[in-house]
Amino acid sequence: MAYSRLRKLGSYLRPHWRPAAMGIFSLFIVNAIGVYIPLLIRDGLDELQSTFSLDRVVFYALLILGLSSVMWVVRMASRVLLFGVGRQVEFDLKQKIFKHLLTLEPNYFSTNTPGDLISRATSDVDNIRRLMGFAILSLANMVFAYTLTLPAMLRISVRLTLVALAVYPCILILVQLFSRRLRNQQLQVQQETANLSDLIQEDMSGMALIKIYAQEQNERRAFRQLNQQLLKANLLLSKTQNTLFPLLRGLASISQLAILALGTGSIANNTLSVGDFVALLLFAERLVFPTALLGFTITAYQRGEVSVDRLEGILSTEPQIKDEPDAIVLPKSEVRGWVCAHHLTYTYPDAQTPALDRLSFSIEPGETVAVVGPIGSGKSTLANLLPRLLDVAPGQLFLDGQDITKIRLKDLRGAIAYVPQESFLFSTTIKNNIRYGEPFSEQPEVEYAAKQAQIHPEILNFPQQYKTIVGERGITLSGGQRQRTALSRALLVDAPVLILDDALSSVDNQTATEILRNLSEGTRRKTVIFISHQLSAAATADRILVLDQGKIVQSGTHAELIEQPGLYRSLWEKHTLEQYQAS
Ligand SMILES: Nc1ncnc2c1ncn2[C@@H]1O[C@H](COP(=O)(O)OP(=O)(O)OP(=O)(O)O)[C@@H](O)[C@H]1O
Numbered sequence: 001m002a003y004s005r006l007r008k009l010g011s012y013l014r015p016h017w018r019p020a021a022m023g024i025f026s027l028f029i030v031n032a033i034g035v036y037i038p039l040l041i042r043d044g045l046d047e048l049q050s051t052f053s054l055d056r057v058v059f060y061a062l063l064i065l066g067l068s069s070v071m072w073v074v075r076m077a078s079r080v081l082l083f084g085v086g087r088q089v090e091f092d093l094k095q096k097i098f099k100h101l102l103t104l105e106p107n108y109f110s111t112n113t114p115g116d117l118i119s120r121a122t123s124d125v126d127n128i129r130r131l132m133g134f135a136i137l138s139l140a141n142m143v144f145a146y147t148l149t150l151p152a153m154l155r156i157s158v159r160l161t162l163v164a165l166a167v168y169p170c171i172l173i174l175v176q177l178f179s180r181r182l183r184n185q186q187l188q189v190q191q192e193t194a195n196l197s198d199l200i201q202e203d204m205s206g207m208a209l210i211k212i213y214a215q216e217q218n219e220r221r222a223f224r225q226l227n228q229q230l231l232k233a234n235l236l237l238s239k240t241q242n243t244l245f246p247l248l249r250g251l252a253s254i255s256q257l258a259i260l261a262l263g264t265g266s267i268a269n270n271t272l273s274v275g276d277f278v279a280l281l282l283f284a285e286r287l288v289f290p291t292a293l294l295g296f297t298i299t300a301y302q303r304g305e306v307s308v309d310r311l312e313g314i315l316s317t318e319p320q321i322k323d324e325p326d327a328i329v330l331p332k333s334e335v336r337g338w339v340c341a342h343h344l345t346y347t348y349p350d351a352q353t354p355a356l357d358r359l360s361f362s363i364e365p366g367e368t369v370a371v372v373g374p375i376g377s378g379k380s381t382l383a384n385l386l387p388r389l390l391d392v393a394p395g396q397l398f399l400d401g402q403d404i405t406k407i408r409l410k411d412l413r414g415a416i417a418y419v420p421q422e423s424f425l426f427s428t429t430i431k432n433n434i435r436y437g438e439p440f441s442e443q444p445e446v447e448y449a450a451k452q453a454q455i456h457p458e459i460l461n462f463p464q465q466y467k468t469i470v471g472e473r474g475i476t477l478s479g480g481q482r483q484r485t486a487l488s489r490a491l492l493v494d495a496p497v498l499i500l501d502d503a504l505s506s507v508d509n510q511t512a513t514e515i516l517r518n519l520s521e522g523t524r525r526k527t528v529i530f531i532s533h534q535l536s537a538a539a540t541a542d543r544i545l546v547l548d549q550g551k552i553v554q555s556g557t558h559a560e561l562i563e564q565p566g567l568y569r570s571l572w573e574k575h576t577l578e579q580y581q582a583s
Contacts (some may be wrong), residue, residue, distance in 0.1 A: 001097075001431065003126075003304050005308050005309070006032075007129070008225060008228060008308050009128075009304070009308065011083055011286050012088065012089045012092065012093065012128065012132065012371075013503055014200075014332065015088075015092065016085045016088045016089065017065075017332060019081045019082075019084055019085050019088075019180075019478075020082065020085045020136065021049065021086065022081050022082070023078045023081030023082035023137070024078075024082075024136070024140045025075075025139075026074050026077050026078035026081065027075075027077070027137070027140045027141050027144055028140075028144050029071075029074050030071050030074050030075045030078060030141075030144075031141070031144035031145055031148050032144075032148060032184050033067050033068075033070060033071040033074075033150050033250075034071060034148075034149075034286060035063055035148045035286075036067065036426060037067055037068065037282075037284075038152075038278070038279040038282035038283055038286075039152065039349075040060065040063060040064060040067070040274055040568075041060075041064065041275070041278055041279060042141060042273070042275035042278060042279035042390055043114060043275060044056070044057075044060040044271050044276055045145075045273075045274050046275035046536075047275070047277075048060075050220075053057075056288065057299050061356075065167070068352070069071065069532050074278065078137070079137065082133050082136055082137045083133040083137075083323075084133075084135025085132055085133060085136070086129040086130065086131075086132040086134070087129065087133070088406050089129060089132045090125050090126070090128070090129040090132075093120060093125045093128060093311065094244060095311075096126055096315065097120070097121050097125075097311065097314060097315065098121075100314060100317075101117070103319045103322075104319050105271065105319060105320060105321050105389065105390075107247075107349075107390070107535045112223045113197075115350065117314070120310050120311060120313075120314060121353075121416040123190075123274055123307075124225060124306075124307035124310045124311050125307070125311070126478060127177065127300075127303045127304050127306075127307040128304055128307050128308065128311070129383035130300055130303075130548045131300050131303075132305070133299045134297075134300060134467070134544055135297045135301060135304070136294075138290065138293035138294065138499075139233075139294070141290050141293065141295065142290040142291070142297075143295045145286060145287055145290040146287070146290070146336070149283050149286055149287055151283060152279075153280060153283045153284075154274075154285060156276045156280050156283075157266070157272060157280065159262070160259055160262055160263055160280055161280070163258045163259065163262060164253075164255045164256075164258060164259050164280070164283075166258070167251050167252075167254050167255045167258075168255070168287065168291050169291055170222075170251055170287065170293060171248060171251050171252075171291050171295070172252065172292075172294060172295050173293075174247060174248070174295075175244070175248070175292050175295025175296060176298060176299070178179070178240060178243075178244045178295075178301060179296050179298075179299040180201060181240055182237070182240055182241065182244070182299075183299055183303065183424075185233065185236050185237040185240055186237060186458050188233040188236070188237075189230070189233045189237055190504075191233075192226065192230040192233045192331060193230060194319060194562035195226050195229070195230075196226045196227060196230055196503070199222060199223060199226055200223075203219055203223075210457065218302075222538040228285075231542055233425075245344070247579060248288070248292050250330055251288075252284075252288040255284050255288075256281055256284055256285065256455060258276075258397075258421070259280055259284055260281075263280065263281075264277075281307055283396060289398070291338045298528055304480070306438070309390070320390050320391050321389075321409070321447070321510055322387050322409065322455070323408055323409050324405075324579050327406060327407065327408040327409070328402055328406050328407045328408060328411075329555055330399075330400070330402065330407050330408065330411040330412070331411065332415050332496065333398065334469070335400055335415040336341060336365040336398070336399065336400050336496065337365040337366065337399075337415075337495040337496035337526060337527035338362070338363070338365050338399070338400050338527070339362075339363040339397075339398070339399060339497060339527060339529070339576075340361070340362045340363070340397070340398040340399075340401070341359050341361050341396060341397050341398075342360055342395070342396055342397075342398070343358045343359070343360055343396060344356055344358070344359040344360070344382075344385070344392070344396045345357055345358055345359075346381055346385060346390065346392065348381075353502075353550075354384070354549045354550055355381040355502055355550050356376045356378045356381050356382060357549070357550040357551050358551070359382070359550075359551070359552055361545060361555070362550060362551075363525055363527055363529065363543075364527075365496070366525035366526065366527060367527055367528075367542050367543065368406065368519065368520045368527075368528040368530060368540075368541045368542045368543075369514065369527075369528070369529055369541055369542065369543045369544070370531075370532060370537075370538035370541035370543070370544045370545070370546060371442060371530070371531045371537075371544075371545045372533070372535060372538050372544060372545075372546055372547070372549060372568070372571065373542070373546055373547035373548055373567070374567075374571075377547040377549060377550065378505040378549075379502075379531045380421060380501050380531070381500070381528070381550075382531075382547075383420070383499050383501040383531055385397060385415045386399075386404070386416055386418075386497070386499060387412060387418050387499075388412060388413075388575075389418075392404065392405060392503075392528070392550050393405075394406070399412065399415060399481075399497070401414075412518070414495065415495055415496055416497045416498075416499060417437075417490035417491070417495035417497070417498045417499070418490065418497055418498075418499045418501070418550045418564045418569055419486050419487050419490045419495050419499065419500050419501065419503035420486075420501050420503070421501050421503070423483045423485065423486035423503065424486070425470050425477070425482055425485060426471060427469065427470070427471035428467050428469060428470075428471070429464075429467050429468060429469055429470070430459055430462065430465075430466050430467075430470055430485060431446050431466040431467060431468065433470060433485055433489060434446045434449055434485060434488045434489050434492055435489075435492055436452045436492075437492060437493035438492055441492060443466070445492060446466065446488075446492065446502040447466075449489070449491040449492035450484075450488045452515070452518055452519070453484045453485075453487040453488040453491055453509055453515060454484060454507075454514065454515055455481060455484035455485055455487075455488060458481060478506070479506035480506040480507045480508075481505075482508050483503055483504055483505070483508060484504075484515075485508055486503065487500070487503055487504070487515070491519075496526060497526065497527045497528075497529070498526045498527070498528045499528075499531070500521065500528070500529070500530050500532070502531055502554045503531075503533045503534065504531055504532065504534065504537070505532070508535045509534055509537060509579075512534050512537040513536060513537045513540055514534075516528070516537050516540055516541070519538060520542075528541075535570065535571060535572055535575040536575065536579070539558035539572075540558075541558075542557070543555065543556065543557060544556065544557065544558060544561055544568065545568050546561070546566075546568045547569055553566065553567055553570050554566050554567060556578075
């Protein structure tokens with residue numbers, strides 16, 4: 001498991017191995033210079049002690065200054081390179097996740113909430129970015145610091161080196177202990193911030209409700225409580241941060257004190273030169289931060305491992321609805337629009353009874369068929385199965401005689417325009433919303449579709465007509481306007497089959513009937529499946545299918561069905577009574 005996670009991390013890094021390798025090599029140079037400078041100071045001190053000369057002082061000072069400057073530049077380069085790699089990996093992962101989410105079916109998004117998906121695409125990706133940038137940097141830094149510094153220290157004095165290193169395991173343990181606590185406290189702060197913003201967001205959108213029920217005081221109290229929790233979490237976090245760093249400094253000083261105490265004795269009995277003593281002090285100082293950072297790196301790695309699992313959880317979800325390798329290519333221009341079902345049965349994954357039960361029908365090209373029935377009778381399920389938004393079993397649904405599960409998904413969906421119950425509009429102009437399926441359509445085509453959907457005159461009354469922005473960043477459309485804009489979008493793609501799933505429910509009966517009549521006229525007639533509770537519009541269809549509890553219980557023209565006793569007649573009577581009461 002751990003190995004497979006490491007392999008995954010390796011695969012994220014592979015495309016960027018060049019800058020990563022250059023960054024690590026730069027760190028090697030930084031550390032080599034870092035070890036050389038204390039040695040230079042040692043040589044200088046020892047030399048100047050025996051023969052003092054101002055020229056040599058200047059020489060050493062300039063050399064050290066020069067080397068330090070080079071080290072500074074190379075250190076900057078290593079950080080730019082390695083943090084850049086972290087950012088690149090972050091970019092790649094976000095691209096990969098979004099691309100993958102687009103392949104998944106709508107059902108996936110009803111079981112996985114946007115909040116969870118967003119948190120994975122941001123916080124988890126962020127953890128991996130840190131691991132790739134910061135963790136690689138500190139790990140490489142630690143390895144080079146120890147492999148280059150330790151031999152130099154040991155060569156000076158084995159005894160003093162061991163004394164200096166004795167506190168290092170304490171540093172590591174301390175950081176480990178604190179970093180877990182820091183991590184939990186950081187998470188707590190994030191959580192409290194999220195709770196507070198959720199409350200603000202909810203209150204802002206439910207402002208009318210707060211006013212109507214006069215709940216301002218309660219909301220203020222709720223806000224104060226959450227704000228207080230956030231304050232507490234922030235204070236705890238800063239307490240931990242402000243304790244850890246002085247403690248680390250203290251431990252490092254103990255190591256230096258030990259060298260001072262024992263080293264001065266060695267200088268006195270001439271077993272250690274002053275230069276060696278100073279170099280040793282500088283070396284011990286050099287090891288403090290790589291050691292402390294190792295502790296943080298271990299935590300970053302543990303956090304990264306969890307994030308890899310959470311991201312792979314999304315990326316390894318296979319789309320259930322996808323093309324077969326030998327999928328049939330069906331260009332839109334060749335589709336006639338013959339839709340056929342043979343014992344069509346569909347049961348939702350957790351349901352006990354089928355939503356559709358052995359449905360059989362045939363809809364001729366160019367025919368307008370209304371599908372009516374009580375709430376929950378299976379109408380939307382049928383509408384979702386045709387473009388394969390739900391996973392239909394093979395051999396049950398056919399377009400132009402071809403099993404829809406065998407047709408290339410792109411072609412199947414290109415042949416079917418579908419207007420769902422909820423008309424979704426993007427936060428962009430009306431024009432872009434209408435030409436969403438054909439983004440390069442020109443104004444006349446957009447207007448033609450809007451005229452067919454009977455929304456054109458209203459659009460002309462909007463502040464910037466077709467350029468008016470709708471949605472959160474623009475004007476709010478009425479339910480009926482939204483529905484007709486969504487219908488225009490479906491009409492613009494000019495697909496041979498059009499499915500309207502209660503798509504005109506907020507449009508008055510007369511307009512709905514006119515729209516339907518427009519659709520069944522024209523040179524190239526579409527096959528229209530009109531799902532509706534508006535029976536007066538449905539009555540104008542060529543044929544009506546009546547669904548009840550997932551079964552077709554009646555079928556025929558309005559005139560035929562109204563003559564027979566049955567569900568249609570009782571629905572019609574109820575409908576005419578409602579119309580009468582409304583008028
Ligand atoms: N995602 C789902 N998971 C489980 N069951 C579902 C799901 N969607 C619908 N159902 C169930 O399937 C049955 C048919 O629902 P469907 O939405 O197709 O009915 P409908 O005829 O379109 O209803 P309405 O007229 O209210 O739109 C109902 O019993 C419903 O509860």
